[in-house]
Amino acid sequence: xxxxxxxxxxxxxxxxxxxxxxxxxxxxxxxxxxxxxxxxxxxxxxxxxxxxxxxxxxxxxxxxxxxxxxxxxxxxxxxxxxxxxxxxxxxxxxxxxxxxxxxxxxxxxxxxxxxxxxxxxxxxxxxxxxxxxxxxxxxxxxxxxxxxxxxxxxxxxxxxxxxxxxxxxxxxxxxxxxxxxxxxxxxxxxxxxxxxxxxxxxxxxxxxxxxxxxxxxxxxxxxxxxxxxxxxxxxxxxxxxxxxxxxxxxxxxxxxxxxxxxxxxxxxxxxxxxxxxxxxxxxxxxxxxxxxxxxxxxxxxxxxxxxxxxxxxxxxxxxxxxxxxxxxxxxxxxxxxxxxxxxxxxxxxxxxxxxxxxxxxxxxxxxxxxxxxxxxxxxxxxxxxxxxxxxxxxxxxxxxxx
Amino acid sequence: xxxxxxxxxxxxxxxxxxxxxxxxxxxxxxxxxxxxxxxxxxxxxxxxxxxxxxxxxxxxxxxxxxxxxxxxxxxxxxxxxxxxxxxxxxxxxxxxxxxxxxxxxxxxxxxxxxxxxxxxxxxxxxxxxxxxxxxxxxxxx
Numbered sequence: 001x002x003x004x005x006x007x008x009x010x011x012x013x014x015x016x017x018x019x020x021x022x023x024x025x026x027x028x029x030x031x032x033x034x035x036x037x038x039x040x041x042x043x044x045x046x047x048x049x050x051x052x053x054x055x056x057x058x059x060x061x062x063x064x065x066x067x068x069x070x071x072x073x074x075x076x077x078x079x080x081x082x083x084x085x086x087x088x089x090x091x092x093x094x095x096x097x098x099x100x101x102x103x104x105x106x107x108x109x110x111x112x113x114x115x116x117x118x119x120x121x122x123x124x125x126x127x128x129x130x131x132x133x134x135x136x137x138x139x140x141x142x143x144x145x146x147x148x149x150x151x152x153x154x155x156x157x158x159x160x161x162x163x164x165x166x167x168x169x170x171x172x173x174x175x176x177x178x179x180x181x182x183x184x185x186x187x188x189x190x191x192x193x194x195x196x197x198x199x200x201x202x203x204x205x206x207x208x209x210x211x212x213x214x215x216x217x218x219x220x221x222x223x224x225x226x227x228x229x230x231x232x233x234x235x236x237x238x239x240x241x242x243x244x245x246x247x248x249x250x251x252x253x254x255x256x257x258x259x260x261x262x263x264x265x266x267x268x269x270x271x272x273x274x275x276x277x278x279x280x281x282x283x284x285x286x287x288x289x290x291x292x293x294x295x296x297x298x299x300x301x302x303x304x305x306x307x308x309x310x311x312x313x314x315x316x317x318x319x320x321x322x323x324x325x326x327x328x329x330x331x332x333x334x335x336x337x338x339x340x341x342x343x344x345x346x347x348x349x350x351x352x353x354x355x356x357x358x359x360x361x362x363x364x365x366x367x368x369x370x371x372x373x374x375x376x377x378x379x380x381x382x383x384x385x386x387x388x389x390x391x392x393x394x395x396x397x398x399x400x401x402x
Numbered sequence: 403x404x405x406x407x408x409x410x411x412x413x414x415x416x417x418x419x420x421x422x423x424x425x426x427x428x429x430x431x432x433x434x435x436x437x438x439x440x441x442x443x444x445x446x447x448x449x450x451x452x453x454x455x456x457x458x459x460x461x462x463x464x465x466x467x468x469x470x471x472x473x474x475x476x477x478x479x480x481x482x483x484x485x486x487x488x489x490x491x492x493x494x495x496x497x498x499x500x501x502x503x504x505x506x507x508x509x510x511x512x513x514x515x516x517x518x519x520x521x522x523x524x525x526x527x528x529x530x531x532x533x534x535x536x537x538x539x540x541x542x543x
Contacts, residue, residue, distance in 0.1 A: 080489035094533040099425050128432045135432070145535060149436055163436070185486070273435055287482035289472050290498045294533040 013297035017095055018159040026297035028087040030172050031157050037086055037172030044082070044190070047230050048075045050223035051197050055204045058221075062207060067200060074193045081186035082171065089293040090176030091162035093143065093151060101144035108139075133272040150273070152256050166255040175255075178293065181286050184249065187242045194238060198231040252281040428461065428537040438468040440529070440537050451541065452522050460514055460526070464507065464537065471503035504530060 013026035021030050030037070048071070056068040096104065108124055115121045124139030126146050137146045140153050143160045147153070152164035154174050163177035175183045201224055208217040218225060248258060252274040257263060263271040275281055426448060431441045442461045444454045481499060485492050511528050519526055525540045532538060 077489050080491065084490055093535070096535075097532070100427060100532065100536060100538070103425065103427050130432050130435055137432075148430065148535070149432055182490070283479065284474055287479045288474050289478050289500050290481075290485075290493070292498075292500055292504060292530070294530055296531075 008303040009300050010303050011297065012295075012299045012301050015301065015303075016295065016297070018092070019157055020092075020159070022297065023087075029089050029295075029297065030086055031167070031169075031174065033156075033169065034172045036169040040082065040170045043230060043234075044075075044078060044193075047197065047227055048193075050227050051201075054221040054223040055200060055227075058208065059200060059204055063203075071193075071196060071200075074189060074196060078186065078189045078193050081182050081189060084182040085168075085175070085179045085186050086171050086173050088173075088179045088182070089295055089297070090174040091164075091178040091291065092157075092174075092176075092293075092295055093145065093148070093160040093162055094295060095142070095160075096144040104139075104144065104146065131272040133269045135269065135272060150254060150257070163254060164256050178291050181288075184242075184245050184286065187238055187245060190234075191239045191242045194231050194234045197227060198235060201228050201231070249282050249285045250278040252285065424541045426539040426541070428539070430535060437472050438529075438534055439465045445539075447541075448524075448539065451524060452519070456518055460518070461537070463510065464529075467503055467507045467510065471500045 011026050013022045013029075016022075019032050021032055021034070022028060023030070051071065052068060056071070059067045112121055124146075126137040126139075127134050128137055128149070129135075130149060135149050137149065139146050140160050142153060142158065145160065147160055148162060150163045151160050153160045154164065154167050156167050157174055159174070161174050161176035163180065165175040165180055165183075167174045168183065171183065171186070173179070204221070205214070205217055205224060208220070212220070245255075248255065251271065253263065253271060257271075263269065275284065424447065426445050428440050428445065431439045433439075440461050442458050442465075444457055448457060477499065507530075508528055511526055515526055519539075523542045525542065527538045527540070529535070529537045
């Protein structure tokens with residue numbers, strides 16, 4: 001065997017499925033398409049820069065110095081909320097590990113019973129009762145889980161997101177449970193900033209025109225025209241969006257539910273999550289607990305070397321010798337198991353790596369079997385540390401057997 | 403105590419390579435909404451391994467921890483409003499209440515594993531490692 005095994009430690013974000021991009025070693029998490037996000041950033045920063053350059057000097061002198069100060073604070077707040085919304089984990093649900101996925105599959109098959117051949121199996125839906133309403137939980141074929149209530153799968157990011165609201169290209173990320181309040185505060189503060197800049201642009205132009213004339217004012221501060229244009233178009237969209245989300249929050253609904261009409265209409269279920277009180281709904285969404293990320297992007301994980309190499313390495317594994325030794329005389333409990341093989345993990349044989357006590361017992365037991373086998377077992381057992389795992393043991397066994 | 407601790411550490415290592423071991427998954431209980439709560443129904447597979455009351459106590463305590471973390475009341479409002487005034491930059495310095503409770507949960511699960519579950523050949527995993535979807539119990543023996 002001549003394979004070179006290197007166990008690398010990588011951060012978990014490098015191996016996460018889904019179409020996200022990560023920056024700053026996993027601290028920042030965004031969607032793949034970021035072009036519109038850069039545009040948002042450019043528009044906000046650019047317009048504010050023009051405002052500080054052209055309007056603020058005049059207004060600070062002729063009206064009050066608090067005007068640029070307040071504008072600066074508002075601008076910083078908008079930026080902070082935007083970056084927080086864009087860079088944080090929206091509430092992505094990790095995909096099911098193979099064991100959990102197969103457990104769920106078994107449950108589904110048990111629930112479905114025998115489906116006659118040729119017939120389509122029933123859709124994978126689980127009904128749960130929430131606050132005396134029946135809510136259907138759908139199965140996600142990508143993530144292999146039954147989605148929790150209010151979760152939805154974002155096709156752009158290829159993740160299931162808890163309390164999925166919508167995927168916002170302006171922000172370059174999904175909006176979900178963890179970053180909804182930051183998104184709302186972003187739209188709210190941006191509305192205020194836009195109204196603020198628009199108002200003071202008008203005030204500035206009016207005040208200056210009284211002294212200098214309208215056309216001269218525009219010549220002196222050309223930025224004003226640009227700002228007014230940007231603010232005018234932004235106003236309609238952002239203020240409208242803020243109003244829409246205020247309405248949703250007061251009803252404790254998500255955009256996704258609103259679009260699908262989950263809780264509207266007489267035949268449908270009423271929203272089981274609403275407290276039927278606008279203030280309570282607002283408080284829950286905006287002042288509720290800050291949920292932690294369940295993704296663990298920066299955790300370290302061992303990159304298993306067996307997954308990096310093909311199954312051609314199976315032939316020369318030291319494991320094969322030990323599997324032949326007799327195990328009918330004594331079956332060791334499978335509490336301790338060492339996987340000595342360097343091939344892909346398949347259910348390992350129950351012949352285990354014993355401690356020194358068990359080793360003595362097994363050697364005396366298998367003394368009547370071929371001495372070569374027991375010797376091989378003893379030597380291979382002695383080489384490996386107890387309770388080895390595939391990753392650590394691969395290294396150890398390569399180091400010791402070559 | 404040191405023996406059980408060693409045994410527990412060994413079990414932790416095995417957990418990662420336990421492809422043959424049986425796993426039981428305790429699902430979420432959504433009857434009260436989207437707050438984190440696990441079903442206290444005793445799974446059949448564990449009938450021969452652990453007493454019903456011990457298992458139910460563990461799950462109920464976990465549910466209480468999560469309820470405490472997600473409680474919407476005076477303290478959460480204060481935390482939320484205070485953080486908002488600092489544009490949430492204060493969370494770079496201090497821990498949120500939820501994170502504090504998660505640490506308590508991690509300690510509790512480790513303690514339960516050492517005292518109750520490891521002697522019976524079981525290991526409970528912290529639900530946060532599974533996206534707070536399930537509490538998985540691994541049978542080793």
